[in-house]
Amino acid sequence: MRTSNLLLCLVFFTSAIFAQQKAAQKTSxxxxxxxxxxxxxxxxxxxxxxxxxxxxAKYKEQVFMDAFSSKDLINWTKHPNIxxxxxxxxxxKAMWAPSITKKDNKYYLFFGxxxxxxxxELGGIGVAVSNKPEGPFIDHIGKPLIDKFHNGAQPIDQYIFNDKDGQYYLYYGGWKHCNVVKLSDDFKSVVPFPDGSTYKEITPENYVEGPFMFMRNGKYYFMWSEGGWTGPNYFVAYAIADSPIGPFKRIDRILKQDTAIATGAGHNSVIQNPKTKEYYILYHRRPLGETNGNHRVTCIEKxxxxxxxxxxxxxxxFEGVGASKL
Incomplete structure (x- = not known):
């Protein structure tokens, strides 16, 4: 009991110190x-x-998801167990890589x-729904949305994308293969493309996992992670296309580790402040000296x-980004 209380005090003390540091700084x-x-x-x-x-954490410990919210990119509020x-x-186990969208005043969280x-095996990509962004979320279908390997893609690392015409697409895939599917209006099934195909492979060169999509000036920017997530050779690369289904020709690598700062930088997403038009990339990395593959932290850069x-x-x-209010 004394050990348990000591650990609780240590966690509280560490969080308090982190909060004090945040309050004093001008960047994230x-x-x-x-x-x-x-x-x-x-x-x-x-x-x-x-x-x-x-x-x-270890796969058997990955049985919940938390969320974090901020009004300025500097001060963050934790919402546990969403x-x-x-x-x-x-x-x-192994609840991974959430992706969220808002539709018809509900929030849909896709997860592996x-x-x-x-x-x-039972598992794959699921969908959960809530009336609030902080949850709680509950299973939307009662079974996985995608529960099989198609085109060699392990059903993980999903990203939900709303195209300019209102169609929702889901990009996903591990094991060096990436698929895109069209979603039904209720997010309970996948629907065929005009050519009759359902699971369309769009794997670009060197793709490993972690797909992400955003639009800028009418172009589709497709991003993904390369290398191995437990090691130093983890990167983010991208392609640009005229269509949400490609073809996606690899352009270059744009995010990688810096051995003076951190290692294993990858698996990203992108947000844009609609007022300032500034873009930010969110990603994870491993602090220097960490040898545990699961010891990864969330970071942000312009x-x-x-x-x-x-x-x-x-x-x-180490600085991150400056304050940015919406």
Whole structure:
């Protein structure tokens, strides 16, 4: 009991120190909030920024998801247990890489669970729903949305994208393969493309995992992670296309580790302040000296473009970004 109380006091003390440091600083700092968190999905709802990450721990301990909100990118509020495996009867472990969207005044959280290795295992990509961005979220379908390997893609690392015509697409895939599917209006099934295909492979060169999509000036920017997530050779690369289904020809790598700051930088998302038009890239990295693969933290940097619309290489920092209100 004494050991348990001591640990609780230590956690409280560490969080208090982190909060004091935040109050005194003029930039977000990196990491932007304490704790082991990876695969951050950024979103903007109303006048608040939101981040939905993976709780970075052993697979059997990944049975819940937390979220974080901020009005200025500097001060963050934690919303614990927004989704738990007890509310998803088929999810047992490895709840990963949440992706969120708002539709018809409801919030839909897409997530991976169970890290299935073949088509005989139960798991894959699920959908949860809530009336609030902080949850609580409950299972939307009662079973996985995608529970099989198609085109060699492990059903993980999902990203929900709303195209300019209102059609929702889901990009996903591990094991060096990436698929895109069209979603039904109720997010309970996938629907065929005009050519009759359902699971369309769009894997670009060197793709490994972590797909992400955004639009800028009428172009589709597709991003992904390369290398291995537990090691130093983890990067973010991108392509630009005229269509949400590509083709996606790899342009370059724009985010990587800096051995003077952190290692294993990857699995990103992007948000844009609609007032200032500034772009920010959220990603995870491993602090220097950490050898545990799960010891990853969530960070943020400004992301800029050159005169031709190409993404400039992002320098990872300890400072992060300045205050930005919506």
């Amino acid at each position: 700092g990196n990491p932007i909030f304490p704790g082991w968190y990876a695969d951050p999905e950024g979103a903007i709802f109303g006048r608040e920024y939101w981040v939905y990450p993976t709780y970075s 989704l738990q495996n007890k509310d998803v009867k088929w999810a047992d 669970a169970n890290d299935i290795q073949n088509n005989d 992301m800029e473009f050159d005169e031709n619309g190409y993404i400039k290489p992002v320098q990872i920092t």
